[in-house]
Amino acid sequence: MNDTSSIMAVDVDGQLREFRVLDEELLPPVNEFKRFWRVFFKRKVVLICFVVVLLFVFAAFFAKWVAPYDPNEADYYSVMTQPSSTHLLGTDTLGRDLLSRIIYGTQIALEVGLITVIISAAIGTVIGLVAGYATGAVQAIIMRITDAIMAIPSLILQLLISQVVGHGTFGVVVAISLTLFPGYIRLICGQVQSVKQNDYVQAERCMGASRSRIMFKHILPNCVSPLIVQMTMMMGVAILSEASLSFLGLGITPPTPAWGSMCYDGYQYLMTNPLLSIAPGLAIMLLVLSFNMVGDGLRDALDPRLRGSLN
Amino acid sequence: MGSYLIRRLLQAILVILVVSFLVFVLMRMLPGDPIEMLISSSMLTDYTPEMMDALRHEKGLDQPIGVQYLRWLGQMGRGDFGTSIMQNYNIRNEIKDRVVVTMMIGFAAWLIGLIVGVLLGIICAIRRGKLIDNIVSVLANIGLTAPSFWIAILLVYLFVMKLHVLPLYGYTLPWVDFGKSLKQSIMPILVTALGPIATTTRQTRSSVLEVLNEDYVRTAWSKGLNEKKVVMKHVLKNALMPIVTLQGTMLRMIIGGSVVVETIFVIPGMGSMLTKSMLSHDYPVVQAVTVIMTAVVVLSNLLVDILYAWIDPRIQYS
Numbered sequence: 071m072n073d074t075s076s077i078m079a080v081d082v083d084g085q086l087r088e089f090r091v092l093d094e095e096l097l098p099p100v101n102e103f104k105r106f107w108r109v110f111f112k113r114k115v116v117l118i119c120f121v122v123v124l125l126f127v128f129a130a131f132f133a134k135w136v137a138p139y140d141p142n143e144a145d146y147y148s149v150m151t152q153p154s155s156t157h158l159l160g161t162d163t164l165g166r167d168l169l170s171r172i173i174y175g176t177q178i179a180l181e182v183g184l185i186t187v188i189i190s191a192a193i194g195t196v197i198g199l200v201a202g203y204a205t206g207a208v209q210a211i212i213m214r215i216t217d218a219i220m221a222i223p224s225l226i227l228q229l230l231i232s233q234v235v236g237h238g239t240f241g242v243v244v245a246i247s248l249t250l251f252p253g254y255i256r257l258i259c260g261q262v263q264s265v266k267q268n269d270y271v272q273a274e275r276c277m278g279a280s281r282s283r284i285m286f287k288h289i290l291p292n293c294v295s296p297l298i299v300q301m302t303m304m305m306g307v308a309i310l311s312e313a314s315l316s317f318l319g320l321g322i323t324p325p326t327p328a329w330g331s332m333c334y335d336g337y338q339y340l341m342t343n344p345l346l347s348i349a350p351g352l353a354i355m356l357l358v359l360s361f362n363m364v365g366d367g368l369r370d371a372l373d374p375r376l377r378g379s380l381n
Numbered sequence: 382m383g384s385y386l387i388r389r390l391l392q393a394i395l396v397i398l399v400v401s402f403l404v405f406v407l408m409r410m411l412p413g414d415p416i417e418m419l420i421s422s423s424m425l426t427d428y429t430p431e432m433m434d435a436l437r438h439e440k441g442l443d444q445p446i447g448v449q450y451l452r453w454l455g456q457m458g459r460g461d462f463g464t465s466i467m468q469n470y471n472i473r474n475e476i477k478d479r480v481v482v483t484m485m486i487g488f489a490a491w492l493i494g495l496i497v498g499v500l501l502g503i504i505c506a507i508r509r510g511k512l513i514d515n516i517v518s519v520l521a522n523i524g525l526t527a528p529s530f531w532i533a534i535l536l537v538y539l540f541v542m543k544l545h546v547l548p549l550y551g552y553t554l555p556w557v558d559f560g561k562s563l564k565q566s567i568m569p570i571l572v573t574a575l576g577p578i579a580t581t582t583r584q585t586r587s588s589v590l591e592v593l594n595e596d597y598v599r600t601a602w603s604k605g606l607n608e609k610k611v612v613m614k615h616v617l618k619n620a621l622m623p624i625v626t627l628q629g630t631m632l633r634m635i636i637g638g639s640v641v642v643e644t645i646f647v648i649p650g651m652g653s654m655l656t657k658s659m660l661s662h663d664y665p666v667v668q669a670v671t672v673i674m675t676a677v678v679v680l681s682n683l684l685v686d687i688l689y690a691w692i693d694p695r696i697q698y699s
Contacts, residue, residue: 214392214395214396214399215399217392217396217399218396218399218400218403219400219403221396221397221400221633221675221678221679221682222400222403222404222671222674222675222678223633223634223636223637223640223674223675223678224637225637225638225640225641226636226637226640226655226671226674229640229655229656229659230404230407230408230659230667230671231407233411233659233662234407234410234411234412236412306526310526310528313528313530314528314529314530314641317528317530317641318640318641318644318656320656320659320660330528330530333528333530333531333534334530337534340534340537340538340542341542344538344542347531347534348531348534348535348538351527351528351530351531351534351535352531354527354528354531355523355526355527355528355531358526358527358528359522359523359526362522362525362526363522
């Protein structure tokens with residue numbers, strides 16, 4: 071047998087017949103990785119937003135070197151200064167450099183976003199797998215509790231939970247994770263219910279595979295794409311929630327440079343120094359917008375239903 | 382249809398019960414003893430442990446949690462929301478006043494979101510890829526991603542600090558002083574409506590685009606109907622379905638947003654009542670407000686479902 075041909079089994083009138091075909095006659099193999107990047111970067115907005123996300127990540131990692139000043143260093147000789155060459159965005163009421171605080175705020179935003187997304191995705195995926203695979207009472211109970219949690223306006227539930235757990239990064243992370251995980255349960259549960267009807271899952275079950283094997287080896291890989299898209303979108307939601315909680319004074323509290331609480335602090339001086347509250351808000355919007363657009367791009371590149379239309 | 386209605390109603394009641402239980406348990410897990418907070422806030426230092434126990438008994442806080450929950454549930458069922466631990470006001474009366482305020486702003490925001498969102502969505506879909514579509518898409522993205530408090534700050538800076546045309550905070554009911562009420566509610570309504578406008582616009586745009594490709598729309602065009610007739614009679618009717626489903630989410634968005642908006646603009650509604658009572662650990666108030674807000678969301682979702690089943694003949698009630 072030479073290398074340029076292969077055996078193909080073709081269904082002819084209900085019987086399988088083997089044919090020898092030259093490889094050139096088969097469709098060229100699609101490089102999935104290349105195709106992904108091509109579709110992902112097809113829209114310029116997505117590319118720009120991807121770069122913006124990378125820049126924020128860079129700023130967060132290298133804040134020490136990027137930020138011109140220490141974010142908590144008070145300079146009482148230059149309080150509430152307007153933007154100048156020494157302080158690019160001016161200083162706040164304690165003479166702290168606004169730009170440095172915003173750069174360090176990136177750390178908080180990304181940290182809260184990343185941790186909450188990972189925690190909520192992990193919890194939601196496991197419960198979603200169980201709910202989707204189970205039937206009857208178990209599924210009904212899980213889904214009704216999910217409905218209940220999702221019926222409470224998320225900010226209100228976050229306020230309640232952060233009150234119980236306590237303020238600060240930990241409380242905020244727990245509060246946001248607990249409001250986001252039901253979304254994953256719904257997503258995964260729906261996905262599982264459609265995947266488990268497939269023949270290969272039925273076949274595996276007939277061969278006596280254990281439940282966990284079917285769940286993690288066959289069903290979970292089918293959920294990865296929507297999961298990645300959802301997680302990217304939820305980064306934005308989590309960052310926005312943290313900002314709202316911190317703005318209300320019930321999230322991350324000063325002196326930690328969180329964008330939301332910076333907005334609140336600056337709001338009192340809106341008349342004299344509007345940048346103090348407007349600049350951190352702009353940072354929130356830019357980061358959330360970028361994550362959303364990247365999520366959009368990922369959806370285009372990963373959703374099999376959209377592949378044809380964008381190729 | 383009858384059994385479908387009953388099943389959905391039972392589901393809704395179940396969800397409200399689960400929520401009430403979750404909230405009740407969460408409130409009991411709060412750090413800090415409300416009785417001690419009450420005593421320290423009223424500056425009474427000569428409270429003996431016996432007096433504290435008596436007070437605890439009077440407020441019903443010395444019973445097992447299950448008993449407390451059932452008793453509270455029974456009271457809620459009779460429309461009695463109890464009294465505030467901290468300030469001793471009747472919660473029901475307080476909520477009655479505040480619910481009107483939140484509803485006035487919320488309803489206006491919902492209506493604006495629906496009308497403006499649908500209109501913008503249709504325009505974008507028909508003029509797909511044109512300048513207006515691009516501009517509106519960018520604005521819709523900003524509306525979805527900008528924190529509402531930040532939009533509020535920008536509006537305050539523009540309309541209060543620079544143009545001096547709107548008041549900074551407060552709220553007056555329209556039937557008390559219409560002009561004043563209008564001026565005071567412009568910014569809160571705008572901030573609340575932004576999310577719904579953006580979401581509705583995007584949803585309308587995509588569902589109209591979907592419908593525009595349908596055969597019956599091509600038939601309508603080929604019959605020689607003008608644009609207005611095609612859009613109003615053939616496209617809109619079919620494209621509106623997903624927008625109806627969206628309205629439940631919109632309400633949840635608006636009610637959640639009221640917390641931030643009412644805090645910024647110092648509006649005496651349900652949202653500010655919640656933050657205030659939360660900061661002072663006023664159990665009964667937080668419980669009542671949260672459960673009422675959630676019940677409104679759940680019942681309106683039920684209404685949306687019923688409406689959807691009623692207008693879409695393809696839905697089966699099995």
